[in-house]
Amino acid sequence: MSVSHAVVPGIESPALEGGTEHGRGADTGPAQGLLAMLAQVSDPRDPRGVRHSLTAVLAVAVITTLSGAKNHREMGDHADDLPQDLLWLAGARFCPSHGRYRAPSGSTLYRVLTSLDAAELDLRVGTWLREFAAGSPAEWVVALDGKVLRGAWDENGMLTLFSAMLHTHGTMLGQVAVPAGTNEITQVEPLLAPMDLRGALITADAAHTQDDTARHIVEDKQADYLLTIKGNRPNLLKAAIAARTALITSGPAHHVTQQHARGRINTWSTWTCGATAVDGLDLPHAAQLGVIRRDVTEATGQPLRKEFAIVVTSRAADRLDAAGIDRHTRGHWGVENLEHRCRDTVWDEDDRQAYLGSGPQVLATLRNLALSLLRRSGVTEITRTVQKIGRNPMRALHLIAT
Template sequence: MTLAQIRVPEGTTETTQVKTLLAGLEIDGALVTMDAAHTCAATARHLVKDKNADYLMAVKGNREVLYAACKRLASALVSGGQTPHVVTEDDHGRIGTWTTWSTGLPPGAGVKLPHAARLAVIRRDIADLAGRPTSKETVLMVTSRAWMTSADFHTCTRGHWSIENVEHRPRDTVWREDDQQAYLGNGPRNTAALRNLALGVLAVNGITKITETVQRIGRDHDRAAPLLMLT
């Protein structure tokens, strides 16, 4: 559910607006996940020191020095004989296997990200139903939460990836947001807020068939009333 949104001022980027976005939210003790664009020292420091929360950040090539340090540690971790956490699922006509290794980050590990405590390597192997490999992806994750296990890394990282399916994807497939051509004034921001509100109402009511429900309400607006009568 979307709890807050702000407009990114012209000439800036999303990464500069983290403090503003989180200013009105109480996230004490929470684990905050984010896209790799937000993996930076300022955000890490703000979450831990100012918001008393923990972070789970993806490390990619956009942070070259940090990525190089994590990659060196990851290579040693994968080849070090640790028994990984493995999850295999058969879904959507394919077989997915997620293999996760994790390790602590001592002060001399070379990972220069404030409050970094643990590193994880997550490898996702996709095969067809006959078991023939079709793709492989490896991601590096860093967290400030010292007690994260490999299983925790797997669960929380996949939880972050699921945001695409439960929020971003419906906004495009149901309301075709990416095709909108209105960019003037507050229109796009207000429309996005209404779409987020609608998705939140559906989530609170436990509705997962979003397209079907929106189409049903579109034929009779009175059908939305029971969804809004919450106690």
């Protein structure tokens, strides 16, 4: 039985790399792009009795995740329906007796994915995605944010993953698991360690408004920070509130923008001042304080509520004005929608119960990779696109052939 293949520019048939049509080369996968990165992941299995290469298993896992698979069983179900062209591209095993490429089963996917070194997979994926991220690090705005996987837990509690991602498109730059008995604050240095962030602006919530974190970002990573001030730093907050009152009463906001949505008007007003003008703003390398006020009104003008956010940044006003402080502060808030909420909406991540080995973190990494591949290609309707790929997996071809 003959098997036809799609012609993918720049990618050779994995079967031809070994020098035979259906020989050992069929198990190696194309030696470039996404599959080359997956081929670098360490295989924890005893090579005796291995039927599916790790590259093929991971490639099928990525394709089925793009197709909407939420767990190993659904991955196996989707894999059973993958076209021969995609299995060939993934480097799947060729079965001479059936004259077809064979996908790994759901049980194989389960055994392999739960035995992987999740930290290594995160490192490989993050490094590869950073290479393809738009612009240079000096142009990046990077959000640090944690996510608790509510369905993944063991005797130490629920698994928390701490990630760095670009504000633009939510491209994942790296992810680490937060060890039991610690918190996200302790993982800033391990998360950022493999990244070249020189010149980048790093945003984080109030938990990370710490002296050591500020020093690490500026002195070690040669980047800048934009951090929120809240009650976990009472002296900073006291100084910031005093400055907020003085700024708001001193004159008009330095930047104002409006959004109209669902019959309401959101008005964002931003004031800024130099850090030296704020008594008690004792955070290393602080250069500016920003105050953002959100006024929510009915379309008729009836006020509904008023909210404030106070931020501090190491970036000087000539490089980050009031409009930039407003944009990047609210951009950080949007990261949850870009990444975490999307993983819950598309793949029901918080509802997926997984307790064994590295499986939960590995699945989260595959979802991060899938989202980054989709957004990198310009997709904005993630749920709809995943559903379309589920109906026709060949739509994933241009995403994985990179």
